[in-house]
Amino acid sequence: MTSSVVSTDSILAIDIGSITTRVSLFDVVGERYRFIASGSAPTTIAPPFSDIREGIARAIHQLQDITGRVLIGADGALLIPSHPDGTGIDAVAATLSAGPEIKIVAVGLLEDVSLESARNLAATTYAIVTEVVSLNDRRKQDARIDAILRVRPDLVIVAGGIEGGATQSVRKLLEAVGLACFLTPRSQRPQVLFAGNSAIHEEAKESITPIADLHIAPNIRPDIHTEQLTPAQVALSKIFKKARAQQMFGVSDLDQWASGRLMPASTAFGRIVRFLSHIYDPLKGVFGVDVGASSTTIAAALKGKLAMRVFPQLGLGTKLENLLKYISVEQIAYWLADEIPKSSIRDYLYNKAAHPASLPATEEEMALEQALARQIMRAAVAQMMTSLPFEIKGSGGGGLPWLEPILASGRVLSHAPKPGQSLLMLLDGLQPTGITTVILDQNDLLASLGAAAEINPLMVVQVLESHAFLNLGAVIAPVGRARRGTPVIRVQATFEDGSETKTEVKFGAIEVMPLPSGQSAQLHLHPLHRFDVGLGGPGRGGRVRVVGGSLGIIIDARGRPLQLPSDPELRSESLKRWIWALGN
Amino acid sequence: MLAPVIQISPLAKIRRHRELPAPGKVVVRQGQKVEALDIIAETILAPEHIMLNIARSLNVTTEKADELIQRAAGETINKGDLIAGPVGLAKRVVRAPRSGRIVVAGDGLVLMQVNSTPYEVHAGMPGAVTDLIPDRGAVVEATGALVQGVWGNAQTEFGLMQVKMKSPDDQLTTDHLDMSQRGSIILGGYCGDGRVFQKAAEIPLRGLILTSMDSALIPFAQKAPFPILVLEGFGFHPLNAISYNVLVTNNGREISLNAEALDHYKGIRPEIVIPLGASREPEDSSLSVEDFAPGHKIHLVRAPHAGKTGTIASLFHEPIRFPSGIRALGADIILSNDQHVTVPLANLERVA
Numbered sequence: 001m002t003s004s005v006v007s008t009d010s011i012l013a014i015d016i017g018s019i020t021t022r023v024s025l026f027d028v029v030g031e032r033y034r035f036i037a038s039g040s041a042p043t044t045i046a047p048p049f050s051d052i053r054e055g056i057a058r059a060i061h062q063l064q065d066i067t068g069r070v071l072i073g074a075d076g077a078l079l080i081p082s083h084p085d086g087t088g089i090d091a092v093a094a095t096l097s098a099g100p101e102i103k104i105v106a107v108g109l110l111e112d113v114s115l116e117s118a119r120n121l122a123a124t125t126y127a128i129v130t131e132v133v134s135l136n137d138r139r140k141q142d143a144r145i146d147a148i149l150r151v152r153p154d155l156v157i158v159a160g161g162i163e164g165g166a167t168q169s170v171r172k173l174l175e176a177v178g179l180a181c182f183l184t185p186r187s188q189r190p191q192v193l194f195a196g197n198s199a200i201h202e203e204a205k206e207s208i209t210p211i212a213d214l215h216i217a218p219n220i221r222p223d224i225h226t227e228q229l230t231p232a233q234v235a236l237s238k239i240f241k242k243a244r245a246q247q248m249f250g251v252s253d254l255d256q257w258a259s260g261r262l263m264p265a266s267t268a269f270g271r272i273v274r275f276l277s278h279i280y281d282p283l284k285g286v287f288g289v290d291v292g293a294s295s296t297t298i299a300a301a302l303k304g305k306l307a308m309r310v311f312p313q314l315g316l317g318t319k320l321e322n323l324l325k326y327i328s329v330e331q332i333a334y335w336l337a338d339e340i341p342k343s344s345i346r347d348y349l350y351n352k353a354a355h356p357a358s359l360p361a362t363e364e365e366m367a368l369e370q371a372l373a374r375q376i377m378r379a380a381v382a383q384m385m386t387s388l389p390f391e392i393k394g395s396g397g398g399g400l401p402w403l404e405p406i407l408a409s410g411r412v413l414s415h416a417p418k419p420g421q422s423l424l425m426l427l428d429g430l431q432p433t434g435i436t437t438v439i440l441d442q443n444d445l446l447a448s449l450g451a452a453a454e455i456n457p458l459m460v461v462q463v464l465e466s467h468a469f470l471n472l473g474a475v476i477a478p479v480g481r482a483r484r485g486t487p488v489i490r491v492q493a494t495f496e497d498g499s500e501t502k503t504e505v506k507f508g509a510i511e512v513m514p515l516p517s518g519q520s521a522q523l524h525l526h527p528l529h530r531f532d533v534g535l536g537g538p539g540r541g542g543r544v545r546v547v548g549g550s551l552g553i554i555i556d557a558r559g560r561p562l563q564l565p566s567d568p569e570l571r572s573e574s575l576k577r578w579i580w581a582l583g584n
Numbered sequence: 585m586l587a588p589v590i591q592i593s594p595l596a597k598i599r600r601h602r603e604l605p606a607p608g609k610v611v612v613r614q615g616q617k618v619e620a621l622d623i624i625a626e627t628i629l630a631p632e633h634i635m636l637n638i639a640r641s642l643n644v645t646t647e648k649a650d651e652l653i654q655r656a657a658g659e660t661i662n663k664g665d666l667i668a669g670p671v672g673l674a675k676r677v678v679r680a681p682r683s684g685r686i687v688v689a690g691d692g693l694v695l696m697q698v699n700s701t702p703y704e705v706h707a708g709m710p711g712a713v714t715d716l717i718p719d720r721g722a723v724v725e726a727t728g729a730l731v732q733g734v735w736g737n738a739q740t741e742f743g744l745m746q747v748k749m750k751s752p753d754d755q756l757t758t759d760h761l762d763m764s765q766r767g768s769i770i771l772g773g774y775c776g777d778g779r780v781f782q783k784a785a786e787i788p789l790r791g792l793i794l795t796s797m798d799s800a801l802i803p804f805a806q807k808a809p810f811p812i813l814v815l816e817g818f819g820f821h822p823l824n825a826i827s828y829n830v831l832v833t834n835n836g837r838e839i840s841l842n843a844e845a846l847d848h849y850k851g852i853r854p855e856i857v858i859p860l861g862a863s864r865e866p867e868d869s870s871l872s873v874e875d876f877a878p879g880h881k882i883h884l885v886r887a888p889h890a891g892k893t894g895t896i897a898s899l900f901h902e903p904i905r906f907p908s909g910i911r912a913l914g915a916d917i918i919l920s921n922d923q924h925v926t927v928p929l930a931n932l933e934r935v936a
Binding site: 018041042044045046047048049050058099100140141142145146149150152179182183185187188318343344346347348349350351354355356357358359360361362363364365366415416417418421 | 850
C-alpha cells in the first residue's frame, strides 16, 4: 500500500465550514508525505466581509505563523507553484460545506421510483428538497408551475422514464419545468439537472437550454430495480459550485486556486471512504461519520461502491432550532448521566442555534452537547442504513453491520476533552457490531484528503497511515441479548512480548484491555450464549489480530440495539459506569 | 481572533440594506426621507398562474386556436376580457377568468399571471435613502439608539415603547398588561407564560420586547399577530446592563421594532432602533472589524455567564482548559460587578 517514491508536490487544503475556515498544509518530510500543520479562522460569509477570501487569508496567515513558511506573496496572492526557496505551495485542494442548503425541486414520474432516486441524489449534498412534482401529484400544469415558482429553487432535478421506457410523461413534466424557468427573472433562474430517460436528452436540450442552465447526467434510474447516482453526483457537484458562486463572494477564486477542483466537503468525505474500501477487508465495509455544525454526513462503502447521505437537518450549529422536528428532547435526555430538566435542554438548543460558534464551557453544557451528538448520529444512521443500495454483512441487531474501520470527523468528536468521550459518543451513536477499529480525524482532515486524492493519491495514503489520525482502539461488540450481568464473551489476549491476559465480560458492561497504539495482540474470542462477534455465526469464536489504539481494546458487551435501563437512577448509574470504564 | 459584533449603542449611525429576496420594483429614490413603515420595494413572490387550453375550450386544432387567440404576451387583461374566439355557430369564446397579465400565448395555450398581493420591504426605521440597489431595494440610514437581540418572529412595527421592567431580571406576566398600553410596544422581562401573548393580542399591543423567553413558547410567539423580539435568549436570563440602560433611558419614545429572524449568513439580527436627533453625527460602528483586544466591551453569550457584559482585562495567547474539559483560547473578563471570570473567546461578542 505504501511507496517510498514520492513527488515533491506540496498541497494546501482549504476547507470552508459554516463556522470555521481551515487550511492544512501537506508536504514531504523524510521521503514521505506528512500533514504539517493547519491554521483556522472564522468563516467570513456574513457581513461585514461577505467574502470567504477574508477567512481564508486569516487562516493562511495563522498557518504561516505556525510553520514559518511563506505561502502568500507581497501582492497578497497565494504563491503557486512553490519556489526553490521553499515559499509557496504546488497545488490547492478545496472543499466547501458553508452556506444555506441548496433548494431543490425534485421532478419524477413515480413517487417511489424515479422521484425517490431524485430525492436520494439530492441527499448526497447540502440540499433540501423544497417541492416535488410527479405524475401522480394530481395537480394541473399551472399549479405545478406555481409550486416550482413559489419555492424559488436553486436547482430542479428531473428524473423519470427508465431506459427504453416512458417519454411522453417526462416531456409533460419538462414542459412545466421549462415554463417555470421562463417565468422566473433571468438572474434567479434555477439550474436544471436532467437525469432521466436518455431518449429525451435532445428534447431536454432544445426546450431548457435557451431558458436555463441545463446539465445532463446518465439516468439515475435506468431500470426499475437499479439506482445509479454516482455519475449524476459529478454533475451535482458542479451545480453546487455554481450555486455557491452565486451566493457567496470568493467561491470562484477558491475554485480557480484549486484548478477547478473545488468540491462539496461531503463529496470529498465520501470519496475518502470509498477510497479506503478498496484498501481494507473486502468482506467488510468502511464507514465514515462527520458531525458538523451545519449538517451530518454518513458514508458507507464496500469494494468501491459508495452510499452517502448528507443530513442538513442534523447539524450541531444553526440547524439546532429545526432539530426538534427530527429528534425529541426525551431522546437527548436519554443519554444524560445527570438529569437536566427538559425545558433546559430545549432552551439550550435554541441558545446554541443563536450562537453556533460558541463552546460548552460548563460540564452540564458539555454533557448536553455530547448527548445531542449521540442522538444526531442515531437518527442519521437509522435513516441511512435502511436504504443502503448494497448489502453489508452482519446482523446489525439494531446497530451497524460489520464495518471496519469507522472514521469519525467533526469538532464535537475530534475536540472532545478526552478520547474516551469521543469513543463513547461513537459507540452509543453508531452502535458498531463485531470487530472494528475506530479512527478519529483529530485534525479535521478527511474531507481535505478526499479533495486532495485527485491531485496526489499517494499523499492521501501516506497521510492516512501517519499520526495525523488517532486510532481510538479496537472495538469488540458482540451482538445478542442476555440478562444484565450474564457473562457473554471471554477474551484471551496474547501480546507481542508473549504475555497473556484473560477477561470475561458481562452483558451490559464495557471493558478495556490496555494495548498501546501501534502494538498488536492476538485475541482469542469465545462468545457465549450464542452471541455473534462476526466470526462465522452466533456463538462462534476464533482468533483475530488487532492493533491497539489510544484506548487499547474495548469490549462493548451492552448488546444491540443498546437499551438503557428505563429506571432513571439505574440509567444514570449505567451511563456513569461506561464513562468511567473509558477513562473519563 | 476575529470578534463577532453585537450592536448596542445609545447613539449610532445606522445603515441597513432593505432588499427583496427576488428582483422587483424599487419605489423610493435616492435622498428620499422615509418613515419606518414606508415601502422601499415590492415584488410578487408567489405568483399565481392560470393555464387556458384554448384548443380544447374552443374544440379546434392547436393551429386554429393560435389564430383565434386575441391577446399577446405582456398584455394586461381584466376579468371577463376576451382572450380567444369567437368561433363556430355558437360564437364560442374564452374569457379571462380573473384579472392579470398574459405571459405566454401559443401552441393552443394561454398562460396568464393573475393579480396577487405583492411582497413589500419596508424602511424599518425613519431615515433617508442613501443608495439604491437596482431591482432589489435601498440602503436606509438613520441616527439613533440601537439594541440588537437574538430571536424575532419575522415581523416589524413602529410605535411608542413603554418600559415595564423595574430591574434587568424582571419577569413579564399578564398582570403587567392593561388597556392603557393599547397600540404601544412593551419592554418586558423574561416571559414564561403563553397567556401574555394572548392578552397582548386582545389589548392589542403593537409589539413585545422580551429579555428572554421559555423556548416552549416559540410556536405561540411565531403565531402572534405582532412582532416579538427576544434580546438575550431562551430560559431565564436577565437583560445585560448596557441594553437595559439604553432602553430604559428611552422609555416613552417611538421605536422601530424589527423582529426579523436571525440569519447568520446574511448577518441579519433582530433589533430595536430608536430614532434620535444628534447635534454631531455619530460614527457607523457596524463596519468596524477587530480582533478581540484588552479594553473591549463584551457581551457573554453562553453559560455560566450568559447575558452579562464586561470588559476584556487580558487575553490568553495559548488555549486553556475550561470546566467542561475543552481547551480553547480565552480571555479574563471584568464583569460589571468587578468580578473576574475566564471565558472562551468563542463565547463573546464585542459590543459596538
